[in-house]
Amino acid sequence: MATIERVEVLYCGSCGCPPEYCEYSPDFETHCVPWLQNNEPEVYKNLMKRLKKGDAEDEADDKPEKPTEPWTMEERLTKFYEKYQPDKVDSVPSLLEKYAGKEDKLFVALTKKYGPEPEDPYYASDDSDLEGDMEEMNLGDKKKRRGAAAKKENKADTRVIITKTKRNKKKAVTNVVGMETVPGIKLKDVSKALSKRFAGSSSVKDLPNGKKEIIVQGDHMDDVAALIVDKFNVPGNCVFLDIDGDFVPFSD
Amino acid sequence: MFRRFDPDSDISTSTSVKASVQRGIKSSLMDSHPDIEEEELDYLLPKKLPLIQYKVGPHLMLYCRPPSELSAVRDNEPVMFQSRDGPILPSLRFVHQYPTLKFNKVTVDQGAIPFILGGANIMCPGLTNPGGEMPPDNEDGTPALEKGDGVVIYAEGKEHALAVGVMTMSSSDIRSKNKGTGIEVSHFMGDGLFQTVDIS
Known part of the structure; x- marks a missing residue:
């Protein structure tokens, strides 16, 4: 019966790929390189040699003579x-x-x-x-x-504003504006979660300025904020409550 | 297919594969990858140690081999998978371990590597550009790789395979049309299945 040699393949301890693919990892310089240096110095040397060669070729390609000074x-x-x-x-x-x-x-x-x-x-x-x-x-x-875990990250412009409007004297609706600025969240899902939580209607509506708002029936400003922070991992300082015209961050 | 794969939550039932099914797997592998010898497969998938089949979602089967002296890992090691009635494809770690095993093989040019590692499908130019490579068509004019065939994808200048996928066009169509998706990538380096060394 034929036997086949099984080959033990070396995988980078950081990115999990064979080292020849490490250069495509997002953490190549910060994680793969140190790991290779410590654990597989031989492989590392070869890899660097190959990378340098590639770089040199690249540079040779795109270097027409450049004038050293701007025009007078x-x-x-x-x-x-x-x-x-x-x-x-x-x-x-x-x-x-x-x-x-x-x-x-x-x-x-x-x-x-x-x-x-x-x-x-x-x-x-x-x-x-x-x-x-x-x-x-x-x-x-x-x-x-690349990779499954990589998610878009732009926390900087996340800004959720929760306001309350009166309806029919005794009733109120809670409006959540800016949920679409939270990365990786579907407004429909949020709306569903809200309607489940407050046992009432909740809907997504397009605003004339291109934004979207979620309308929840009832006065639930603080509860909505708490739910958004807990369930959808929105930082508390990005959620603002409109209290008598002031925008107050929900938590720090 | 395996981009968000997590063995702890995505796998439902496990069963030992019947001997007849295992024979079927072997024969279909040999049909679709003509360069693989029967003896090689008999050695790698011995009758005595039947594969273990895991269900992933409703349409995806994952075949694992039980721990033995053949495998280096302690638990069931994923070796093959099949989606619906598609081709049976090897897992990348399996391909890496047996470089002498000749699966159908294509090579993509270097520009495509980062995209494939992100899980993108393979576009025709990646296979037809200098650096890309597909087996030449047969002498009687039929394409070497038909639509629906499983292939292992290698990269220009690299030793190891980086993805496996299913042809969405025949290789001659890829050469003539040279536009759009040529191979649908089912499993690539860095995805959930690749990170799964064994299933306990």
Whole structure:
């Protein structure tokens, strides 16, 4: 009978992937690298070698010669006239003298008259570098999003406001605005939970300003806030109660 | 499929697989992966140790092998799974352990890796770009991989497989159309099943 050799595969202790895939992990630098250094120095060395090689190739690809300095005022003006009015190039020095100190105004006037300035390769290359950074950042985002546990995180703009409005003298409704700013929550679910909790009607309504509000029948401001904080893990300081016109954070 | 998989909560019943079912699994594996030898499968899935079948949700079956000298883990180790009547697919850890076992194999280019690790399906250009690779079509003109075939997905320049999936187009269609999803990824490195080393 045939036997097959079973191979013990090394998995990174941090991300759980074979080390060759570690570089795609969101915690590559912070977790995988230290783990590899401590536990598998040999593998780490090889991996780094390969990564560096890849990087070097990448860099070799996108390095056209870059000018080391931006254009001087004179060069700038010359280029401008070369593009739009070649016969005026000779008058550049006199123009510069005339507008000494007010070059900005000159260029504004010129762009108004002829059109956009020719691009300075120095700045242009800077831009492309910037784009490169942006790409890296985007890539970073992508990396962070991978995996089952990764969830969107933007707590900063979470802001839930709970207000109460009177209805029919004796009755009240509680309005919850801003639940959609809480990441990873469906408004329908919240509404369901609320109607279950307060044994009454609860509905999701679109507001004219594009936001959405949940309307709960009855006066339940504090209870709603408590439920939102407990059940949906919204930080207490992001939930505001409208008490006589003041927005008071539910808890700190 | 396994992105949110958690063995503690998602698995319902476990049964030992009948010998006839196990034979069926073997033969269907051999049918869909022609390069796998019967002896290899007989060795890896011996009759004496029947697989254990777990139900995951209503339509997904997870086959595990019981602890033995063959496996390195202490409990039942997931080795295969099948969704509805789809192909029987190996788990990634199983593929990693037996690199000599020749499942149907495709290679994607490097640009696709981060997306696949996030669970994305495989788009045709990832397979047709330089770096991507699919088995060449048969001599009689039929595509090497038909729609619905199970494949193991490797990446350009990497040793280990990073996902398994089901073809949603035949390989010749992928070459000619070169647009849209070519392989639906069922199980990828980093998902719930991959993190499940054993089930107790």
